[in-house]
Amino acid sequence: MNLHSGRRILALPLHWKGGSGTHFFQLFLAMSSALLFFLTLHHWADRSREYEALLDKENAKLVMAGNLISFHLNDVIARMAVLAKDPSIQETLRHPLPANRQALDLELSTYVEQQGMLEEILLLDLQGHELSHVSSSRVARLRPDGVRQLKGKVAALEKNQVYLAPFRPETSAGAASLHVAVPLFNPGGAKTGILVAVYSGSHLRHLLDDVLGPTPGHVAILNANGDKIYSQMGAGGSAPPAKDPARLPRTNPALWKQILAAPAERIDEGGGWLLSTTVALAHNLFLHGSIGAVTDRSPNGLDNRPEWKILSFIPPSAVNPAWGKRLMENLPLYFLMFGGTGLFAWQRAQRRLEARQAEEALKTSRGMLITVLDSMEASVYVADMHSHEILFANQHLCRVLDKSDLVGNLCWRELYPRQDGPCPNCNSPDLLVSRGVMLREFQHADNGRWFQIRDHAIRWVDGRTVRMEIATDITEQKESMAIRCARKLALEQNSRFNIAEEMASGLAHELSQPLAAASNYLDASLRMTETPGYDPEKLRQGLRLARRQTERAGKIVSHIKRTIRKRGSERAAIDINRLLQETVGYLEYEIRQYDVAVAFDLAPGPFPAVVNGVEIEQVLLNLMKNAIDSMRGTFLRRLTLSSRPTKENGIQVQISDTGKGIPHADLDFIFTPFLTTKNDGLGLGLTICRTIIESYGGRIWAESSAGHGATFCFTLPGGNSHE
Amino acid sequence: MNDTQTVFVVDDDAALRDSLAWLLDSVNLTAEMYANGHDFLKACDPERGGCLLLDVRMPGMSGMELLDRIRANHIALPVIIITGHGDVPMAVRAIKNGALDFLQKPFNGQDLLDRVQQALELDKVNRRKRSEVDHIRAHFKTLTPREQEIMEFVAAGKPSKIIARELGISAKTVDIHRANVMKKLNVKSIADLVQTRLTLESC
Structure with missing residues (x-):
């Protein structure tokens, strides 16, 4: 029963798991959500990019327009100030005769023609009578009530003050205009009249259109507080859509405040007139379009100059009228998009969480890595291959160099302060062409300590290839190694001496018998000759016996020689090139210890010689060891091993060093037994070499000149000639 | 020989x-x-x-x-x-x-x-x-145990009277033994006797 139910429980999840349809559906959902999300994202991103680009463009145009309008208004005012001093104006004011007025009319019309944006210009006396009135369009804009208002305002103006008339819509279709009134004074300082310029709204609009391009937005000139509109223009000079600044479609009061509070930028332009322009931009994506504001404020206490604000309103339809419509049409699609992206977003959030966790883990592992690197009893740093700038240095190195941080400094300057440039043997170039790892040993010149230097070419976090160096202090190892080696050497030496002694002892015993016997016979014979009447036959016998003993001694010697030689008699065809390379391997320690460079100059192809490998190895070892020994302390330490065929179908091996060399006079004696230049040598090494080489019918010799190294050569018959 | x-x-x-x-x-x-x-x-x-x-x-x-x-x-x-x-x-x-x-x-x-x-x-x-030592040894072997004893005392430089007292015999008897020792060992004086005694000891 239990078993049965257990089986059913077990079966259930298996069945559910088996529903591959669920998987497919999930996959489909995920894929479609991803597609929808991508499409939505793309759509939105495109739109917002487009819109932002447009706003940027508008913003730039507004700045230009604001500057231009400011410049023009200031220009108008400046010119009016100049005009006010015109003698004909003064003359007309003093004597308002028709001749004078006609002359002035002519002059003013010329002036208006020159000034592109001036529509009308009037000269009024203090009572408000027109002394001159010139209009470019021949349609008077300034109505008597307007003149009256101006008269009242201007009467209150002091010298160098200008009255800027507030916005007055003239007609329903007419564009707004700006009235600039300047009081006129006689040389005595008394106020004599008013000069009024009507600044055309349509002209302003055209100017803005020139700068902004034909936009369907609205442009307004406001006071600095934004609560007073001086001039407002609709699209294409149409009627302004709003009269009251409060009704302007401000999107965000806070933003508006921000715009007004923005610091003014001071521009010195227009012959000493100080202008400052604040440009601010507000935008509300999709729904409200943008508000641009250009204000001209005079924060420097020059009260006589007006303050303007130029606004441009760009409704959303102006940006792209089709967008709003499309948004509504595609609403179901958007709903689908949002629904699909919901799931996807959730998964994305999940993934982002995982990514964050992974990042945390990475950070932790990075921290661990740094901790490990900092706790290492080795100096580790990373430097740029070319600039030698240190990109990372662990604590150990900082401690060794007694610096708190090394990053950013140059490696050679920190590590070798006495150098005035990168290390001459910097291996960065080699690292780039080689396998990327280089190992060397190095003794520090200051403290005499030995370091194993490991250089790696690694890819740095920013992708470039850099050099990582790990320097481990191996002084202790090296010393103990040296001691071990010396002990080993001493032991070897000792055992060699022991063997030699044993051999000598055996040899002495074997030889001393016949020699002693012979000596005895001869002694006896000699004594016999001293006694009178000796038996000559007996004497002869004694001598014969003595001779036999000397022969016996000779036989013993040759027998021993034969016995010893017998040991290395197994011969086989061996590739000399390979033997050379293998033998160098045995001397790896010495080569590293004395920092000897080994060069091969091997003739191509295998070089078989029928020899006893151990014997030739012994010869090679002997010669190489001698070479390395001779290079101790010399500046250049290069061991060159070469092989080449001889004319007699044999092989010539050459072992060259750059050591102390052999004086010419000694060259003849170096193979003589028991002659040695070493304190601890037996003087048999080269003798043994010669014996071995000659036993194969080869030849060994040395070439050297003192101070220029030595070259030992030997020949061996080729593989075919010696069976 | x-x-x-x-x-x-x-x-x-x-x-x-x-x-x-x-x-x-x-x-x-x-x-x-x-x-x-x-x-x-x-x-x-x-x-x-x-x-x-x-x-x-x-x-x-x-x-x-x-x-x-x-x-x-x-x-x-x-x-x-x-x-x-x-x-x-x-x-x-x-x-x-x-x-x-x-x-x-x-x-x-x-x-x-x-x-x-x-x-x-x-x-x-x-x-x-x-051979000398052998000779002396041969003579020494002919001494009786009492004579050997008396010889030890004589060689040690003790007078007859004292020897007699120590051995509990008369001085005359000591003198007779002493004369026999000298005769048997073929020595003429006390000094020779001491020499002979030393030679025997060294072997």
């Missing part, structure tokens, strides 16, 4: 043995050759005078071993060690074991002969001394 002296040679090398025989013969010395230590020990008679030339390095019983055995057997022959390859420890050991001399092969013939002569001289002296 046999006055002829023999040079005994123990060496495993036949040629050396033969050549030594020739050399010794050339100076009219009697020589006996043995190939190994066993042969020598078998044939050795302590009564025969002479000297022994002994090779150190031999198969079987080595020269040093043989030297030990000779001493153990109370053979008083002077021994000259001959070696092909000598060193200081070996020489020390040989001398400690009573070897007279130490020669290294190959040796000068004259050198060897000189040393052989020295050894033979030494043996001669030794033998004479030994």
Whole structure:
């Protein structure tokens, strides 16, 4: 029963798991959500990019327009100030005769023609009578009530003050205009009249259109507080859509405040007139379009100059009228998009969480890595291959160099302060062409300590290839190694001496018998000759016996020689090139210890010689060891091993060093037994070499000149000639 | 007493043995050759005078071993060690074991002969001394236990009266024993008696 139910429980999840349809559906959902999300994202991103680009463009145009309008208004005012001093104006004011007025009319019309944006210009006396009135369009804009208002305002103006008339819509279709009134004074300082310029709204609009391009937005000139509109223009000079600044479609009061509070930028332009322009931009994506504001404020206490604000309103339809419509049409699609992206977003959030966790883990592992690197009893740093700038240095190195941080400094300057440039043997170039790892040993010149230097070419976090160096202090190892080696050497030496002694002892015993016997016979014979009447036959016998003993001694010697030689008699065809390379391997320690460079100059192809490998190895070892020994302390330490065929179908091996060399006079004696230049040598090494080489019918010799190294050569018959 | 002296040679090398025989013969010395230590020990008679030339390095019983055995057997022959390859420890050991001399092969013939002569001289002296001691010992053996006792007292320098008191006998009896001792040991004075007593003790 239990078993049965257990089986059913077990079966259930298996069945559910088996529903591959669920998987497919999930996959489909995920894929479609991803597609929808991508499409939505793309759509939105495109739109917002487009819109932002447009706003940027508008913003730039507004700045230009604001500057231009400011410049023009200031220009108008400046010119009016100049005009006010015109003698004909003064003359007309003093004597308002028709001749004078006609002359002035002519002059003013010329002036208006020159000034592109001036529509009308009037000269009024203090009572408000027109002394001159010139209009470019021949349609008077300034109505008597307007003149009256101006008269009242201007009467209150002091010298160098200008009255800027507030916005007055003239007609329903007419564009707004700006009235600039300047009081006129006689040389005595008394106020004599008013000069009024009507600044055309349509002209302003055209100017803005020139700068902004034909936009369907609205442009307004406001006071600095934004609560007073001086001039407002609709699209294409149409009627302004709003009269009251409060009704302007401000999107965000806070933003508006921000715009007004923005610091003014001071521009010195227009012959000493100080202008400052604040440009601010507000935008509300999709729904409200943008508000641009250009204000001209005079924060420097020059009260006589007006303050303007130029606004441009760009409704959303102006940006792209089709967008709003499309948004509504595609609403179901958007709903689908949002629904699909919901799931996807959730998964994305999940993934982002995982990514964050992974990042945390990475950070932790990075921290661990740094901790490990900092706790290492080795100096580790990373430097740029070319600039030698240190990109990372662990604590150990900082401690060794007694610096708190090394990053950013140059490696050679920190590590070798006495150098005035990168290390001459910097291996960065080699690292780039080689396998990327280089190992060397190095003794520090200051403290005499030995370091194993490991250089790696690694890819740095920013992708470039850099050099990582790990320097481990191996002084202790090296010393103990040296001691071990010396002990080993001493032991070897000792055992060699022991063997030699044993051999000598055996040899002495074997030889001393016949020699002693012979000596005895001869002694006896000699004594016999001293006694009178000796038996000559007996004497002869004694001598014969003595001779036999000397022969016996000779036989013993040759027998021993034969016995010893017998040991290395197994011969086989061996590739000399390979033997050379293998033998160098045995001397790896010495080569590293004395920092000897080994060069091969091997003739191509295998070089078989029928020899006893151990014997030739012994010869090679002997010669190489001698070479390395001779290079101790010399500046250049290069061991060159070469092989080449001889004319007699044999092989010539050459072992060259750059050591102390052999004086010419000694060259003849170096193979003589028991002659040695070493304190601890037996003087048999080269003798043994010669014996071995000659036993194969080869030849060994040395070439050297003192101070220029030595070259030992030997020949061996080729593989075919010696069976 | 046999006055002829023999040079005994123990060496495993036949040629050396033969050549030594020739050399010794050339100076009219009697020589006996043995190939190994066993042969020598078998044939050795302590009564025969002479000297022994002994090779150190031999198969079987080595020269040093043989030297030990000779001493153990109370053979008083002077021994000259001959070696092909000598060193200081070996020489020390040989001398400690009573070897007279130490020669290294190959040796000068004259050198060897000189040393052989020295050894033979030494043996001669030794033998004479030994025969004297033997003589005294033989006389000493004829003394009665009482006479031996009295001799000890006399040699210790005690007067007859004191000896008599210590032994609980009369001084006259002591004097008679004393006269017998002097007669038996063939000595004339107390001083001779003391000398004889010392010679006996040293052996």
